[in-house]
Amino acid sequence: MLVERSLDAIALIERDGIVSYVSPPIVRVLGYTPEEFIGLGPFEAVHPDDRDEAKRRFAELLQEPGSTQTAVNRVRHKDGSWRWIETVSTNQLDQSGTGAVIANLRDVTDQTRAEEAVREAEEKFRFIVESATEFAIFTTDLAGRVESWNPGASRILGYEEEEVLGQDCRIFFAPEDNAGDQVGREMRNSLTRGHGNDERWHLRKGGRRFWASGLMMPLRDDEGNVRGYLKILRDMTREKRAEEALRESEARFRSMADSAPVMIWMADVQGRRTYFNKPWLDFTGRTPAEDLPAAWLDSVHPDDRERCTAAFGAAFEDRTSVDVEYRLRRSDGEYRWVFDRASPLFSHEGELTGYIGSGIDITDRKHAEEALKDADRRKNEFLAMLAHELRNPLAAINNAVQLTLRPGDEDNLEWSKGVIERQAKHLARLLDDLLDVARITQGKIQLRKEPLDLSTVIARAVEVVRPLFERRRHTLTLAVAHGQLPVFADPTRMEQILVNLLTNAAKYTEEEGSISLTAYRDGEIIVSVKDNGHGIPPEMLPRVFELFAQVDRTIDRSQGGLGIGLTLARSLVRMHGGEIRAVSEGPGKGSEFTIRLPVVGEHHPEPPRAEPRAAEPPKRGLRVLVVDDNRDTAVGMARLLKSSGYEVTTAHDGPTAVELARAERPDAILLDIGLPGIDGYEVARQIRNEEGGRDTLLIAVSGYGQQGDRERSRLAGFDHHLVKPVGYDLLISLLDRRGSAFPFSPEGLGPA
Missing domain, CATH: 3.40.50.2300 (Response regulator)
Incomplete structure (x- = not known):
């Protein structure tokens, strides 16, 4: 009963190899009933490749009665498959040939296949280790002494296998790491974590350093006890140097970017900002944490934000460059115009890696462009006004000429002569004003200064404009400190200034208006011309002295004028060391122009005058x-x-x-x-x-x-x-x- 319940089959084999008995478990082992198995011929079920060896070993067993032999052969299962059968045979034959060989048959197919798999894995591992010349792979005992060594280790570390077997693996580590017991730390980490990783400098034979990425793992026996360690190293010196070069390059870039006179930023492939240089951060007064990746848009003017986002977004989508002008809030809260140019960045393989952009403050340029447009507009208005100013006297002259062509009318002739003379003088004054502007802008005007009392110049200027005042029925009130206004000035130019101010007051004040001129001394000479005329809008006050500036073009066209008189007046006053200022409470509330000039003593040197050659007596008939x-x-x-x-x-x-x-x-x-x-x-x-x-x-x-x-x-x-x-x-x-x-x-x- 014990034999029948056993997992193994028991067989009795005669000297000729015939099976005379087999226990029932043969069904579990090979699928045959005992009767079927006994009916098989000697060694018939053994694999053909194993059959001769099985016969030879059986013959050897027969030669030694009482001996035992173990063999593993492939035997055909009843279903036709081949099973690995371990046979333990004992020779129980006596000298007379009685008895039999007792064989214990056990199915070891699974065990054999597992062992083969282990052998194959070991062979594959050994092949990989031997072939992995990019890796240094070696094993050590528990003390760290080298037990095995692959060709990759020879290539990387420089030692041949016979040189290094039995050596302490610490010879591959830098002195500073050995001082800190780096090997022991890796061993301990591998035991607690299953592996220990490290990246550090190692030593080749001869002491030359190289950067390696390393891994240490414990080796265990069948019982799970640690018997040693596996160490794998890969030479990463080239990558390490490339990383260091990249870091140095990035550091140089950041240093240059932070020193650049422009605002620089970078973005990833989605257009999200990843970097702002120091000038950008200084300009906005914000930190990278505040601005990255998209909060920088908070500093863009609300009216420009949507346009700015759309322009950058379209360029990022199309992978093209883009120029955008927008207003960016400076750290002091002022919005400044920025010209921003963004360009895509590509790798050597042509793959998009991100964007780089640079911005410059163009606020001053914008203002200059606006000023240029304004100047161009005022120039065109001036040219139109100039044409108007020239055509009016020319029309009067033309009419006068036509009258002179009609005989027999002395009144018309005399009137025409007066018109021609007055209009010719008017044209001459226009040209003189234009030439004065040109001279002043080129710094070529020369003053003929002399000591004088300004009240005498005021008197002459009043006489010049009196006809205009009488024509417009204005009331002129004078309050002049006669004899108390000593200045060192060009009398002609001072008269020109005063005539200009009085003429403007008369022209831009409705008929029967009130105009006053006051002149007094209060630490300096102060002259004021005040009227109750049209007044000046607040927005025009800062520009009233600019070239070609006209307060009200409709009024200017009706009254005449080129918009250069006040420019001349201010320039001439400044050339005298003084200043002129305009004040008005607004349209319809009149205006006041005040001149301030330095006071001089009575004894001021008079510039020398060139003496002309003596004139000869008048001669006619020349x-x-x-x-x-x-x-x-x-x-x-x-x-x-x-x-x-x-x-x-x-x-x-x-x-x-x-x-x-x-x-x-x-x-x-x-x-x-x-x-x-x-x-x-x-x-x-x-x-x-x-x-x-x-x-x-x-x-x-x-x-x-x-x-x-x-x-x-x-x-x-x-x-x-x-x-x-x-x-x-x-x-x-x-x-x-x-x-x-x-x-x-x-x-x-x-x-x-």
Whole structure:
């Protein structure tokens, strides 16, 4: 019964290999009934590859009665599968051949396969270890002595296997780590955590350091007891140096970015901000924690936020660059205009890695652009006003000319003469104002200062504007401290300033208005012109002295004016060391302009004046050559001079003028500068170089009247430089005196 209940099958095998008995468990072992198994031929069920070896070993067993033999062979199961059967056979045959071989058959298929799997795994592991030359793999005993060594360890650590077996693995660790028992710490960590990781410097044979990523694991026996340790190292020196280079590069970038004069930011591929440089943070007064990744938009002006987000979002989606202008709140709360340019960043493989952007404060540029647009607008308004100012007197002159063409009406003739004279003077004043503006803006205006009492200048200015005041029926109230207003000033320019202020007051005050002028001394000289006229809007007060600025274009067009008078006034006052200020409570409440000038003592040095050559007695019958490319101008001047008793010849280009000067030897030449052929400067030089032209009176008559033009005339040999339109009385005076304002020296002649 015990045999039948056993898991193993018991068989009796005769000397010839025939099975004479097998216990019932054979069914569990190989699927055969005892009768079926006994009916099999000797070794018939053994695998063909194992059969010969099984027969040989059985023969050996028969040679030694009483001996026992263990073998594992593949035996065919009744279902046709092959099972690993462990057979423990004992030879119980005696010398007479009686007895049998008793065999215990046990199915060890699962165990054998498990062992094969372990062997295969060990072989695979050994193959991997031997092939893993990128890794240093070695094992140690509990003390850390090396027990096994793969080729990768030889390549990385530099030791051959025979050199290192039995050596303490601490020879691979840096001295500072050995001082801190790094190996012991890794062993302890591997026991508590299952493994110990580390990244640190290690030593190759010869002491050269390399950076390695390491792993240590405990090795256990079948009972689970720790018998040693497995250590794996990978050389990461190249990666370590690349990381350090990247960190250094990033540090350099951040250093440069923080030192850059622009605001720099970076974003990831989704457009979320990941970095702001120091100038950005200084500008906004915020920290990275406050601004990253999207809270920076809180600093963008609410009116610009949606547009800004849309522009950046579209660029991020399309992976393109974008320029955006928006207002960003500065740390002091002021919104400043920023020009922000963002560009995508790509890896070497062309993959998008993020964005970089830079912003600059363009507020000043924006203001300059707005100012430029405003200046352009005011320039256009000025040109329109200039056309208006020129057409009005020209229309009056044209009407007067038409009246003079109608004979027999002396009243119309006299009236026309007056109109032409007044309007010509008006045009001359317009041109003078324009030239003054040009001179002041170029810093070329010169003051002829002298000690004077400002009350005398005020009196002259009042007389100049009196006709205008009477025409508009204004009341002018004067409160002037006569004899108590000592200044060192150019009387002509001071009169120009006061006339300008009084004229403006008269023009911009409704008829029968009230205007006052006060002048007194209170530590400085204070002059005030006040009216009850149109007034000045608050927004215009800061700009009222700007070039071409006009308070009310409708009023300005009706009253006339170029918008340059107050600019001239302020510039001239400042050139005198003073200041001018405008005050108004608003439209319809009048305005007041106040000038403040420094007081000077009675004894102030007077600048030296050039002494002209002594004038000769008036002479009529002089021969005069008039040269101008404008025939009407030349003929008109010739007729005027002839009516005064002069002999006059005309020319209309440079070469003809030189020929006539040589042929006729005139006493005086009125010479335009802008001539065809050769200009007036060259004509003058050629005449002066002629023997007969040394004493000829040369007068430049030109539309160019700046200081540089006068200097060129002097160098070319002219005696005087007059600006068109020429005052006839002044011209006659110069011709009669034949004196020169420029000392003449032939040696000074040369190209202008």
